[in-house]
Amino acid sequence: MSLKNTADSYGTIAKWLHWTTALLFLGSYVSVYYRQWFTEAETPENWTALQLHLSIGVTIAVVVILRIIWKLSNRSPDPEPGSKLEHLAAKLGHLALYAVMIIMPITGYIGTGVNTEFFFLFDIPKFADTPLFTALVTDGLGITFEEFEKPIDFIHKKVMGEWLVWLLILGHVAAALYHHLVKKDRTLYKMTINK
Numbered sequence: 041m042s043l044k045n046t047a048d049s050y051g052t053i054a055k056w057l058h059w060t061t062a063l064l065f066l067g068s069y070v071s072v073y074y075r076q077w078f079t080e081a082e083t084p085e086n087w088t089a090l091q092l093h094l095s096i097g098v099t100i101a102v103v104v105i106l107r108i109i110w111k112l113s114n115r116s117p118d119p120e121p122g123s124k125l126e127h128l129a130a131k132l133g134h135l136a137l138y139a140v141m142i143i144m145p146i147t148g149y150i151g152t153g154v155n156t157e158f159f160f161l162f163d164i165p166k167f168a169d170t171p172l173f174t175a176l177v178t179d180g181l182g183i184t185f186e187e188f189e190k191p192i193d194f195i196h197k198k199v200m201g202e203w204l205v206w207l208l209i210l211g212h213v214a215a216a217l218y219h220h221l222v223k224k225d226r227t228l229y230k231m232t233i234n235k
């Protein structure tokens with residue numbers, strides 16, 4: 041098995057990056073909904089679940105940077121046979137997933153009013169405490185954190201977190217299953233066992 045992508049499969053590194061991201065997304069949803077549905081406000085469990093959400097989200101930001109670098113320095117496997125429209129839909133779908141992997145950590149970080157205790161190892165200061173916040177938001181836009189946070193939270197939680205991200209991931213998984221079960225091509229194998 042090759043580390044780099046080949047004409048007929050993703051390589052080991054692309055596979056690890058892909059499946060690590062999928063697990064991290066699962067973790068970010070489980071932690072945030074566990075906090076909201078199963079913990080009381082201002083309890084240690086509530087705080088731990090929030091901090092896990094923040095830490096996992098920041099990890100996704102790091103992984104997506106590595107993923108983009110790897111994608112740009114590597115060929116992509118040849119696509120399976122399909123119409124021009126199918127290939128275009130796959131390209132746009134993947135592009136949208138990259139956008140999600142970038143926009144969610146950024147809106148999460150800049151809209152959060154607490155420091156990230158990164159897996160309880162070290163603190164990452166909240167955006168509102170950074171010189172960039174003062175330059176861009178306080179001095180640049182002339183607004184407070186509370187005013188800035190509202191639209192950003194709306195994008196992170198409502199528009200994307202509750203809807204768009206689910207739709208895109210469900211569509212992506214449905215497409216993978218369609219390839220595997222209906223078209224019976226090698227799409228899923230390329231990202232897994234390369235049969």
Ligand code: HEM
Nearest residue numbers: 068072075076094097098100144145148149152197201202
């Ligand atoms: C890809 C990464 C991320 C995903 C998929 C994600 C997803 C979500 C979702 C689904 C919610 C709950 C929305 C709702 O209230 O219904 C949420 C809330 C939240 N997110 Fe993220 N998020 C990510 C990264 C981050 C990061 C990096 C931070 C901050 C460093 C962050 C901070 C928050 C905060 C503070 C909340 C509110 C928590 C609550 O009200 O219980 N998120 N996020």
Ligand code: HEM
Nearest residue numbers: 058061062065111130134137138209213216227228230231
């Ligand atoms: C159970 C969940 C998942 C399954 C079964 C799955 C399956 C696949 C498969 C089969 C491919 C290869 C498609 C092709 O070559 O045309 C792929 C590629 C891709 N997947 Fe997933 N995936 C899952 C979760 C996710 C998640 C959560 C994300 C990101 C939020 C994601 C982002 C991508 C991207 C961007 C590609 C394009 C290849 C690349 O640039 O690495 N996937 N996925």
